[in-house]
Amino acid sequence: MTTPDHQPPVPDASRPESKDRIYRSPAGIAGGALLLVIAGWLGIDALASGHGRTPWLALASLILVVPLVSAFTLRPAVYANEDRLRIRNPFRVIVLPWGQVASLRSGYSNEVVATSGTKYQLWAVPVSLRARKKVAKQQARGATSGPGGGRASSFGRSTPGSAASTRPQTDQIMDDLRELAEARAAEESAQGEVSVRWAYEVMAPAAAGAVLLAILLAVG
Incomplete structure (x- = not known):
């Protein structure tokens, strides 16, 4: 049982928390989702059917590309x-x-x-x-x-007195x-x-993928 000395703080009801307005780019999200689908399809195919170093190169590329594509398309808000x-x-x-x-x-x-x-x-x-x-x-x-005496709207209709x-x-x-x-x-x-x-959660895996890909390409 909680004692009176350890009661949780009571929120200040006099000033309710303001809700966020969220702005994102629908085109960026759609483009990012498409790129991730293509990268996933090509990468998984290379992992499943590739030979020699191909699966490792595909894995390194996915680790590098997926965070970067997500960062520039899905993440911004x-x-x-x-x-x-x-x-x-x-x-x-x-x-x-x-x-x-x-x-x-x-x-x-x-x-x-x-x-x-x-x-x-x-x-x-x-x-x-x-x-x-x-x-x-x-x-x-x-x-x-727009006819005389009225202000033309941006849709070509006259809206007298309107500044919209x-x-x-x-x-x-x-x-x-x-x-x-x-x-x-x-x-x-x-x-x-x-x-x-x-955003180390984005930078760390991308850096790891870049390092792995560089090592694989260097060793031939």
Whole structure:
């Protein structure tokens, strides 16, 4: 029986824990899954029917390739709540309290800039230049086809007084993150230090596979 001196701490119900908004790349996940299926099929076939060094080369290649493909396609994600931004990139996990976020930039890549000036790329929110060009064309068509006295929407329909426009999904995500950063930067719960953790669970097996493959190729 637990004594009164050892009661578990009672959660603070006055401030419920904020749920994460999770952002990932559907195209990256689909591409990664396809690559892993192909690699697994070729690797298992080589392990089962290969001769001589072939099974060992296949095993080393799988140990190297599977973690790397997973790291660059399935692993990237961005988690945002009212207190902090957590970025899971291929080889690092970065946690930035909103008070440490100076800006979120969109160019040829999406990135967050800490107050220290350090930049971190958002692998899970890739920039699509093709989507931007498509939206620009839609907006240009809408501007020329809208009737006088009304504002043309990006779909070519007149929406009087409307300022809404279509934007690529990743740009909309960046807008959401900027709004959250601006709204929460001064809050007490959104203060703290930036933390960076290396993803050794990805790097270690990939390094082991690379070493094994190098040894097999060196010995001939």
